[in-house]
Amino acid sequence: MPKLDLAKAPVKTGSLYPAPYAGQMAGRSSIRLGDLAGLTQFGVNIVTLEPGAVASLRHWHLNEDEFGMVLEGELILVEDEGETVMRPGDCAAWKAGVANGHRFVNRSDAPTRFLIVGSKATEEVATYSDVDMKLHIAGDKARFTYQDGSDWAGPRDLAPKGERNG
Template identity: 75%
Template sequence: MPKLDISKAPLKTGSVYPEPYAGDMKGRSSLRLGDLAGLTQYGVNIVVLEPGAVSSLRHWHQNEDEFAMVLDGDLVLIENDGETIMSPGDCAAWKAGVANGHRFVNMSDRPARFLVVGSKAPSEVATYSDIDMMIHIDGGKARFTYKDGTPWDGPR
């Protein structure tokens, strides 16, 4: 595989979340390095969080492993057991099926970046720890439900 030109990586902003949660992702963007390379078995992204931005809603995956490494800036990792300050070189990982909701928050006054690598299971379910919502992904199509499995139509 030739050296990748990161400047040519697709840039994704926003999120797939429905409102009102989509608006919470302001200040978050990601460079899709795995897409640039044509990878299909796992995703590789560099996520940029502007000051005050969050990486996601706090969540955990049923079928996908995740790994993250802070590249620049300081972030706060929020998990079930509390908060951890993450600095450049610090890593965290989450095994599929372990209900440890997680996300990063940039509480600093400058942008921060982290590398995230995750498996791309053909079928995936992620649970959002702090709200009554789940995402089901099948064949690249996403649908949201409440945790009881009924179709999601807004916060309860």
């Protein structure tokens, strides 16, 4: 395959998440390099986060490995163990099936960029650590449930764990 032309890569904004979580992803966009190349076994994206934006809800994958590398700016990696400052060249990886909810947050006053690479399992479950929700993927179909497996009908509690009053 010839050199990829980044200007021709699809750009994704918005989120697959249902409301109100989709709205929390404002300020995030991703250049879909894997899609541009026609890759089917893993995804490769360059994600841009505007100041104050988050990359995702804190989550972990049952069947997919994930790798992230900061390209530009300063990000905060939020995991079960706490927070880590990440700068250009810093990398993190998450093995499939390890319950360590993670996400990147841009708390700086400048846009940031990071590379994210993940496997594309034909069946996947993403568990969200701070909200009562799971994502189930089978082929090209996505379905949300509560943690107990019942059909998702909206948030039961909007305040993420650790941020509830009282």
